[in-house]
Amino acid sequence: MTRRYDAIVVGAGFGGMGAAIELKRLGLHDLLILEREDDLGGTWHVNRYPGLAVDIPSPTYSYSFEPNPHWSRLFAPGEELKRYAEHVAKKYGLRPLMRFGVTVTGARWQDDHWQVAAGGETFTARYLVTATGFLSMPRTPDIAGIESFRGEVVHTAAWKPVDLTGKRAGIIGTGATAVQLIPELARAASALTVFQRTPIWVSPKPDHPIPPRVRQLFTRLPFAQRAVRWLGNTILELMMISGVVHYKQLRVANRLAERWCRAHLHRQVRDPDLRRKLTPDYSFGCKRPTFSNDYFRTFTKPHVRLETSAVERIDEGGLVTAAGRTEIDVLVLATGFDLWDTNFPAFEVIGRDGKDLGKWWRHNRFQAYEGMTVPGFPNYLSLNSPYSYSGLSYFTTIECQMTHMRRLFTAMRSRGSTVFEVTQKANDEFLKRMRTKVTQNTVFSLGHCATAHSYYFNHHGEATLLRPTSTTSAHRAAARFPLSHYDFLV
Ligand code: NAP
Numbered sequence: 001m002t003r004r005y006d007a008i009v010v011g012a013g014f015g016g017m018g019a020a021i022e023l024k025r026l027g028l029h030d031l032l033i034l035e036r037e038d039d040l041g042g043t044w045h046v047n048r049y050p051g052l053a054v055d056i057p058s059p060t061y062s063y064s065f066e067p068n069p070h071w072s073r074l075f076a077p078g079e080e081l082k083r084y085a086e087h088v089a090k091k092y093g094l095r096p097l098m099r100f101g102v103t104v105t106g107a108r109w110q111d112d113h114w115q116v117a118a119g120g121e122t123f124t125a126r127y128l129v130t131a132t133g134f135l136s137m138p139r140t141p142d143i144a145g146i147e148s149f150r151g152e153v154v155h156t157a158a159w160k161p162v163d164l165t166g167k168r169a170g171i172i173g174t175g176a177t178a179v180q181l182i183p184e185l186a187r188a189a190s191a192l193t194v195f196q197r198t199p200i201w202v203s204p205k206p207d208h209p210i211p212p213r214v215r216q217l218f219t220r221l222p223f224a225q226r227a228v229r230w231l232g233n234t235i236l237e238l239m240m241i242s243g244v245v246h247y248k249q250l251r252v253a254n255r256l257a258e259r260w261c262r263a264h265l266h267r268q269v270r271d272p273d274l275r276r277k278l279t280p281d282y283s284f285g286c287k288r289p290t291f292s293n294d295y296f297r298t299f300t301k302p303h304v305r306l307e308t309s310a311v312e313r314i315d316e317g318g319l320v321t322a323a324g325r326t327e328i329d330v331l332v333l334a335t336g337f338d339l340w341d342t343n344f345p346a347f348e349v350i351g352r353d354g355k356d357l358g359k360w361w362r363h364n365r366f367q368a369y370e371g372m373t374v375p376g377f378p379n380y381l382s383l384n385s386p387y388s389y390s391g392l393s394y395f396t397t398i399e400c401q402m403t404h405m406r407r408l409f410t411a412m413r414s415r416g417s418t419v420f421e422v423t424q425k426a427n428d429e430f431l432k433r434m435r436t437k438v439t440q441n442t443v444f445s446l447g448h449c450a451t452a453h454s455y456y457f458n459h460h461g462e463a464t465l466l467r468p469t470s471t472t473s474a475h476r477a478a479a480r481f482p483l484s485h486y487d488f489l490v
Helices: 014-025 078-091 176-188 212-220 222-245 251-268 272-278 357-363 394-414 424-441 471-480
Strands: 004-010 031-035 098-100 104-110 113-118 121-130 152-155 168-172 191-195 304-307 311-314 318-321 324-327 330-333 348-350 380-382 419-422 486-489
Touching: 004 014, 004 113, 014 031, 014 078, 014 121, 014 394, 031 121, 168 176, 168 318, 176 191, 191 318, 212 222, 222 251, 222 471, 251 272, 272 304, 348 357, 394 419, 394 471, 394 486
Parallel strands: 004 031, 004 121, 031 098, 104 348, 121 380, 152 330, 168 191, 168 330, 191 304
Antiparallel strands: 104 113, 113 121, 311 318, 318 324, 419 486
């Protein structure tokens, strides 16, 4: 007899840990958390590039029930996030439930349980939760000749220490990761060429150290930190609502954000030609904007060059564009993650009657009821599903999902049931409502997004990543969704 766990959680990042904490609270103690990497923390374990920091205010980037009074800065560096993840795992007894270095390759619903295949083993559980993240499959660009490059190549999501002293570096990509990394590379390398395909909206970063006496205050009076968190969440919510979700009604706020970023660029870069190249031609919010106080300024340094011609090929010693060839010693790939080909889902998931989640999403539409459950997939919670991401702090999404789980499992138990499955009707209505909101209100449909190359959009050209509602609405839905939206079976 193979051991049957109460639940298997795939992913030991903040999403998976939040789900495990909730399952334990619900009395499901026989849990197994499977993690591909060699330790916990997800994004904050994998990403170690210089300059890594959270790019929304730290007081909002933690579980509300586990505030961290120790953040050293308003935008804490990556290693503090990793330490916070370790602290949570220890306090909530999660580490003993985790198995590292285990890559799940498939999951199948069999009669009344899930069979999960990983590393030649099969694990069995009544419930399956996938928390594999959106940004977990690093993308290597498909540029001709890349394999022939003789120098060092490093992807930001697989960082290894590189000594850049006296070396010529090239970096491909100007997303949120590159914005943090480029100033650091410029400090170390003798020459740096930045290969940009699409510029990014960057606003000033109101970052500063949190003085020890404020941290002490947060430790002694958690209420004070809750007030700061509330303020931070309110500001983020206003930004998300005005810039993205209610673009139709609040277009002026979106324009103001663009102006704010342009003024920031203007203050740091005097050369109009360079400014033009660094200015996006798509609406603010179509793709993830970011904060930085030294990104634009870096391009004014004499040894830093911005290259905007497309990279045509890479040879053993450099990169070739229409503008010429650039010799480099080190190539940095800040080329992001593959969301829509190798993710959604991150491995094969087969539900009732052989229904294949990945195929179904691709042939129909990317969809999940409340961003979490899918008809035909009993006892399955897919945390990083279409329309799940709510607000700007990932913890908003995580805690909405924990609330949804609480309501769902409590209702299932009170009915003497052990199996839940969302109804087709509830799913269809949710999808229709989300699509209508995206189409009628958001920047994704009403703004100029065609040139943004945004990973928010899938192959069908639909922006199905973010939930197009306020976080208040998302919290309300998680706490009060009609229980008739689920079938409960024994
Ligand atoms: P990204 O936003 O997807 O950016 C990838 C960059 O690589 C883009 O500039 C893209 O250009 C470029 N690129 C990809 N393939 C290319 C090719 N073949 N030729 C030329 N350029 C190419 O990835 P990311 O910067 O890693 O950021 C991903 C997300 O991680 C962010 O949006 C953010 O949500 C998160 N993040 C968070 C933090 C934080 O909180 N601390 C920090 C960093 C990142 P195009 O735009 O033209 O495709």
